[in-house]
Amino acid sequence: MLALGKEVAIGSVDKELRLLWEQDKASTNASLINLAVYSEEDGAILKNSELVQEITREHACRAILIGIDRDDPEASIRAWITAHCHLSHGRKSVCCEQIAFQLTGRATGRLRNTVFAHLNSDLPLVFWWQGELSSIFSERLYSLIDRFVFDSSQWSEPAESFKCIEKALQDAGELMPMDMEWTRSYPVRLAVAGLYDDPLAKKALEHTSSIRITVHPGHRMAGLQLLAWVIQRTGWKPSMDLGLNTANNDQYYFETHEGSDVMAVVETDPSAAPVAGLEILSPHCKVSVTHEADSPYLHQLLEVGCHRIERSTPAASDDSAELFMDHLSRGGKNSLYRMMMPTFLGFLGVNEEEI
Amino acid sequence: MNNPFRKDLVSRSQPEACTVVIFGATGDLTHRKLIPALYNLQVEGALPAGVKIVGFARREKTDEEFRSGLEEINRKVSRSGHDDEIWTAFAQNIHYHQSEFQDGDGYKKLAERLDEIDQDRGGKGHRLFYIASAPSFFDDVLEQLKNAGLNECKEGCWSRVIVEKPFGTDLPSAQHLNEVVNRTFQEKDTYRIDHYLGKETAQNIMVLRFANAIFEPLWNNNYIDHIQITCAENLGMEGGRGGYYDKAGALRDMVQNHLLQLLSLVAMEPPTDLSADGVRDEKVKVLRSLRQWDTPELVAENVVRAQYTEGHVDGEKRVGYREEDRVDPESTTEAYVALRVMIDTWRWSGVPFFVRMGKQLPKKATEISVHFKEPPTVLFNALSGGVPGGNVLVIRIQPDEGISLRMVSKIPGARLRLEPVKMDFHYSTSFGKGSPEAYERLLLDSMAGDATLFARRDEVEEAWKFIDHIEHAWHESDTPPPVAEYVAGTWGPKEADDLLAEDGRKWRRL
Numbered sequence: 001m002l003a004l005g006k007e008v009a010i011g012s013v014d015k016e017l018r019l020l021w022e023q024d025k026a027s028t029n030a031s032l033i034n035l036a037v038y039s040e041e042d043g044a045i046l047k048n049s050e051l052v053q054e055i056t057r058e059h060a061c062r063a064i065l066i067g068i069d070r071d072d073p074e075a076s077i078r079a080w081i082t083a084h085c086h087l088s089h090g091r092k093s094v095c096c097e098q099i100a101f102q103l104t105g106r107a108t109g110r111l112r113n114t115v116f117a118h119l120n121s122d123l124p125l126v127f128w129w130q131g132e133l134s135s136i137f138s139e140r141l142y143s144l145i146d147r148f149v150f151d152s153s154q155w156s157e158p159a160e161s162f163k164c165i166e167k168a169l170q171d172a173g174e175l176m177p178m179d180m181e182w183t184r185s186y187p188v189r190l191a192v193a194g195l196y197d198d199p200l201a202k203k204a205l206e207h208t209s210s211i212r213i214t215v216h217p218g219h220r221m222a223g224l225q226l227l228a229w230v231i232q233r234t235g236w237k238p239s240m241d242l243g244l245n246t247a248n249n250d251q252y253y254f255e256t257h258e259g260s261d262v263m264a265v266v267e268t269d270p271s272a273a274p275v276a277g278l279e280i281l282s283p284h285c286k287v288s289v290t291h292e293a294d295s296p297y298l299h300q301l302l303e304v305g306c307h308r309i310e311r312s313t314p315a316a317s318d319d320s321a322e323l324f325m326d327h328l329s330r331g332g333k334n335s336l337y338r339m340m341m342p343t344f345l346g347f348l349g350v351n352e353e354e355i
Numbered sequence: 356m357n358n359p360f361r362k363d364l365v366s367r368s369q370p371e372a373c374t375v376v377i378f379g380a381t382g383d384l385t386h387r388k389l390i391p392a393l394y395n396l397q398v399e400g401a402l403p404a405g406v407k408i409v410g411f412a413r414r415e416k417t418d419e420e421f422r423s424g425l426e427e428i429n430r431k432v433s434r435s436g437h438d439d440e441i442w443t444a445f446a447q448n449i450h451y452h453q454s455e456f457q458d459g460d461g462y463k464k465l466a467e468r469l470d471e472i473d474q475d476r477g478g479k480g481h482r483l484f485y486i487a488s489a490p491s492f493f494d495d496v497l498e499q500l501k502n503a504g505l506n507e508c509k510e511g512c513w514s515r516v517i518v519e520k521p522f523g524t525d526l527p528s529a530q531h532l533n534e535v536v537n538r539t540f541q542e543k544d545t546y547r548i549d550h551y552l553g554k555e556t557a558q559n560i561m562v563l564r565f566a567n568a569i570f571e572p573l574w575n576n577n578y579i580d581h582i583q584i585t586c587a588e589n590l591g592m593e594g595g596r597g598g599y600y601d602k603a604g605a606l607r608d609m610v611q612n613h614l615l616q617l618l619s620l621v622a623m624e625p626p627t628d629l630s631a632d633g634v635r636d637e638k639v640k641v642l643r644s645l646r647q648w649d650t651p652e653l654v655a656e657n658v659v660r661a662q663y664t665e666g667h668v669d670g671e672k673r674v675g676y677r678e679e680d681r682v683d684p685e686s687t688t689e690a691y692v693a694l695r696v697m698i699d700t701w702r703w704s705g706v707p708f709f710v711r712m713g714k715q716l717p718k719k720a721t722e723i724s725v726h727f728k729e730p731p732t733v734l735f736n737a738l739s740g741g742v743p744g745g746n747v748l749v750i751r752i753q754p755d756e757g758i759s760l761r762m763v764s765k766i767p768g769a770r771l772r773l774e775p776v777k778m779d780f781h782y783s784t785s786f787g788k789g790s791p792e793a794y795e796r797l798l799l800d801s802m803a804g805d806a807t808l809f810a811r812r813d814e815v816e817e818a819w820k821f822i823d824h825i826e827h828a829w830h831e832s833d834t835p836p837p838v839a840e841y842v843a844g845t846w847g848p849k850e851a852d853d854l855l856a857e858d859g860r861k862w863r864r865l
């Protein structure tokens with residue numbers, strides 16, 4: 001546990017942090033958010049300490065790492081403190097504090113009382129939940145959080161977990177959700193928006209006949225969210241019963257405002273990048289955005305008659321620290337995600353009344 | 356129809372695909388600022404697909420030669436670095452058009468070329484003309500654009516023009532330019548660049564003032580003693596700049612545009628909305644309320660001009676202004692200017708704004724400092740040393756963008772001793788990612804039809820009106836106020852210190 005810094009008694013975390021700063025007069029302590037990273041996986045706090053080291057390069061924060069082993073019959077708690085320092089613009093050394101907690105046993109109450117006693121007051125709390133949602137994710141926890149970050153690609157029962165998220169959003173009106181799957185599709189959405197800036201593409205949109213989205217099997221959620229986004233943005237209506245599932249494909253039918261029938265499919269390919277492609281076809285227009293596995297670029301293509309645009313832009317990294325930083329630097333209330341949600345939940349077969 | 360996918364995705368403004376025609380495309384501005392800005396917008400995914408760039412200049416060049424020249428500089432200066440694959444796709448959309456600015460045929464050929472590009476887009480296209488040439492060519496370029504019918508656009512499309520600084524050299528020339536521009540393009544399609552307005556911190560002035568409840572109630576003559584705006588440069592006339600500068604001077608080059616724009620943002624009333632005209636209406640009211648220094652005596656009382664003499668900056672020897680390359684040895688052009696500016700409005704009555712700009716000062720820094728009045732000190736009068744100065748709020752524009760607030764605090768100990776302390780916020784410390792370049796934001800805004808961060812005709816003319824009185828007193832009166840001197844590497848002439856000392860004030864030490 002050396003990488004976590006100095007082990008300290010729970011009661012003296014604040015005092016020890018102060019000492020840490022007193023030893024190093026040359027550094028600046030910076031913090032814009034409280035960042036809690038939570039995991040129930042064995043050994044996760046060490047890995048997360050490395051992630052935080054990366055994140056603090058761009059986002060000054062007070063980091064609180066939480067590792068929990070809930071199956072351990074004995075209740076215990078240990079804490080470590082350290083600082084992540086970087087040279088800012090080659091000049092000043094800017095440091096961010098990190099407190100790591102390792103808990104065992106039933107922990108809901110202790111989590112709230114001990115861990116959250118160490119937040120930097122007045123700064124927002126970004127809570128990054130890794131892995132499956134558990135019973136710890138309850139009203140008592142989420143009522144404290146400003147921004148809740150999760151990765152739905154890690155869920156074994158997404159429909160159930162999304163219900164929990166929706167319930168949390170209803171209970172805690174201020175809570176801002178952020179799904180890493182949604183962040184993964186951001187460069188593709190941006191590229192599609194860019195291509196439809198073209199007047200000819202815009203004109204062809206209402207005559208769309210098919211949409212094909214390709215994702216890695218582990219990222220079906222990203223594919224469905226991308227489709228939900230297209231449908232919500234265009235305002236197209238379902239034209240037949242939703243969810244005509246073929247073998248392992250999600251296939252749906254819509255109708256555009258001009259009456260064109262659209263067949264949409266989210267297909268998976270084990271050799272593909274997480275969000276590997278989106279293609280929108282109409283009789284005279286093809287819009288496609290593709291990401292080859294391992295390529296750092298997205299290839300964008302627009303073809304309308306002999307008018308053709310091709311360009312490359314950076315693709316999303318699949319490094320979770322980078323995805324997380326991308327999301328933080330865009331900030332905002334994630335309203336687009338909230339707008340896309342009802343359509344997406346429809347694809348998952350979640351009925352709003354169930355929530 | 357709007358692009359449904361753009362909405363809510365990134366920024367509030369929705370840029371539209373267009374052909375950007377740059378006049379003076381082999382020049383420094385295009386290579387060092389415009390193309391890197393467009394490239395970085397592409398990297399960020401913010402540049403609409405289908406944007407074409409046509410460079411217009413005099414020398415013979417093929418598309419390939421033009422692109423490789425741009426690439427060479429982009430490699431050196433691009434904010435996000437240079438990626439060959441992204442560049443290659445980006446550069447496919449860059450073309451070169453050789454012509455003289457005065458040659459009517461060249462514009463006809465340009466029109467044909469633009470039509471071809473539009474054909475490829477289905478017959479219609481938006482056009483953005485960027486005049487990145489010396490101001491002496493503005494007339495020619497605009498007239499010729501009109502003769503070739505390029506100012507008009509097809510139905511449903513727009514044609515806009517971006518004009519670089521300097522916008523005129525005095526009020527009559529600015530009015531003339533405005534007339535020429537407005538004969539060719541409507542005011543709503545005219546975008547006058549002031550790249551200071553594209554800087555993050557300049558944009559942040561409005562946020563700081565109007566999104567924080569603690570400042571606005573104090574933002575008036577009841578609480579503010581005075582405001583200082585400083586733009587310090589630690590360079591002189593390197594790179595042949597003397598030729599241009601000696602004709603312009605600090606007042607025209609920096610104060611008329613950038614510093615008066617900053618002053619307007621600091622002093623304006625809250626706009627009714629954030630629309631381009633909402634904001635610019637309020638800014639122009641400030642410029643209209645500037646008290647005019649319209650006699651040589653008033654100029655002498657309120658404005659100090661100066662030149663540097665030989666000295667040292669950053670440990671290096673620097674020659675005096677009159678010894679600089681391409682500067683007239685008998686020049687009276689100011690390389691430094693300090694002004695007392697009064698704004699005759701209810702809010703600012705009696706509050707002086709001190710504005711200074713100088714070359715060969717000890718360091719490079721642009722900032723605005725708001726000096727609050729001192730609180731009644733009866734409580735602490737008996738203390739040795741009294742109360743050390745009032746509160747100062749500093750908005751640093753460059754470098755090291757940030758905000759700081761000076762407060763008075765008790766020094767720990769049994770005795771009551773007071774010292775100033777500073778709360779300091781640095782963008783670079785808190786936001787690790789660099790800010791976008793001003794030109795990125797401005798180009799995108801012009802493609803989106805958002806003119807908020809561009810100067811409007813009346814703003815430019817009001818600013819010149821104020822500046823012209825001073826220039827007139829300096830260069831045309833029988834009793835011109837003197838030109839002061841300062842040693843290169845010092846903070847300006849003694850006369851500038853006296854300007855503040857008269858009322859018991861001091862320049863902030865940077």
Ligand SMILES: NC(=O)c1ccc[n+]([C@@H]2O[C@H](COP(=O)([O-])OP(=O)(O)OC[C@H]3O[C@@H](n4cnc5c(N)ncnc54)[C@H](OP(=O)(O)O)[C@@H]3O)[C@@H](O)[C@H]2O)c1
Pocket residue numbers: 378379380381382383384385387388411412413414454455456457486487488489490519520521
């Ligand atoms: N450079 C900057 O960083 C900067 C910053 C702010 C504002 N500005 C303003 O931007 C404008 C341009 O500055 P710059 O530094 O880019 O100027 P520059 O390097 O001198 O470039 C001038 C350009 O104009 C072209 N040109 C000159 N006479 C011509 C003619 N008769 N016909 C056709 N083309 C002609 C030149 O083409 P050839 O090379 O082919 O002759 C060249 O492309 C100026 O108004 C300047 O004040 C510049």
